[in-house]
Amino acid sequence: MSETFAVPDSLSPSSTSTFQTCPLQFRFQNIQKLPQPPGAAAVKGNVVHRVLELLFGLDAPSRTPQAAHQFLAQAKTEFEPTYDITGLNLSEAEATKFWAECTVLVDKYLQMEDPQTINNIDVELWVTAPLQGFLLRGFIDRVERDANGGIIISDYKTGKAPRANDVDNKMTQLHMYAYMLNEMRGEMPASIQLMYIKDGVRHTRTPTEQTMRFVVTRTNALYKAIEKACTTAKFPTNKSSLCFFCNFQRWCPEFGGNPDKAAEEAPIAYPRPAA
Numbered sequence: 001m002s003e004t005f006a007v008p009d010s011l012s013p014s015s016t017s018t019f020q021t022c023p024l025q026f027r028f029q030n031i032q033k034l035p036q037p038p039g040a041a042a043v044k045g046n047v048v049h050r051v052l053e054l055l056f057g058l059d060a061p062s063r064t065p066q067a068a069h070q071f072l073a074q075a076k077t078e079f080e081p082t083y084d085i086t087g088l089n090l091s092e093a094e095a096t097k098f099w100a101e102c103t104v105l106v107d108k109y110l111q112m113e114d115p116q117t118i119n120n121i122d123v124e125l126w127v128t129a130p131l132q133g134f135l136l137r138g139f140i141d142r143v144e145r146d147a148n149g150g151i152i153i154s155d156y157k158t159g160k161a162p163r164a165n166d167v168d169n170k171m172t173q174l175h176m177y178a179y180m181l182n183e184m185r186g187e188m189p190a191s192i193q194l195m196y197i198k199d200g201v202r203h204t205r206t207p208t209e210q211t212m213r214f215v216v217t218r219t220n221a222l223y224k225a226i227e228k229a230c231t232t233a234k235f236p237t238n239k240s241s242l243c244f245f246c247n248f249q250r251w252c253p254e255f256g257g258n259p260d261k262a263a264e265e266a267p268i269a270y271p272r273p274a275a
Contacts, residue, residue, distance in 0.1 A: 010135040013173035063115035127180035150190025161196035
């Protein structure tokens with residue numbers, strides 16, 4: 001029998017999503033915390049998030065396109081020496097294309113909304129709330145107030161916008177952020193929005209007491225399932241088209257791999273430079 005695993009004392013909205021997508025991936029990524037190589041799409045997302053974090057650190061009148069591009073240049077300087085970029089092993093031509101695509105994403109954002117009109121009150125806000133035996137925690141990309149003084153939670157996405165029938169599932173994580181913010185500040189957000197920058201698509205929902213109760217019920221149930229998986233060492237697989245984007249495929253039983261070899265072999269397969 002495989003070893004058992006320590007039960008986590010906290011969960012993020014993204015980690016609960018990983019568990020639902022594939023419990024074995026959750027084990028590798030969130031319990032064993034095995035190394036993974038950076039992915040170009042994720043790194044581009046991180047770059048754009050950094051640009052917007054810096055942009056919304058300015059007073060509204062200063063949030064110009066010129067400032068956004070200056071912050072992109074700053075982000076490039078910050079990211080280029082890091083493993084996020086060096087680990088991509090880009091050729092000169094590929095690096096040029098990578099940063100050009102980042103520029104396109106920043107411009108797409110500027111076409112989507114005028115940042116000078118946003119009454120933001122927080123960026124990259126750390127939120128947390130206790131549930132049954134664990135903490136729910138994470139970072140909100142942006143918190144702002146609407147024209148009526150209500151709170152809006154905004155989350156940036158740089159990937160492809162989902163199909164209409166998948167939107168509610170994608171909004172689940174934002175309802176979790178709304179719950180945490182409400183618990184911390186005692187104010188129910190008026191709305192939550194997913195901003196798909198690449199496609200210029202915005203999806204909004206209104207949190208309610210019912211959706212907040214659902215967050216509690218659902219997340220507690222997920223934690224119980226995670227607790228059971230850790231104490232029994234049974235993390236089932238969930239084969240899907242997403243498997244072909246998974247860095248742990250070689251250790252997955254669905255592809256003839258042995259999960260118990262991942263802890264030893266992943267650091268060799270994905271060596272990280274010394275800090």
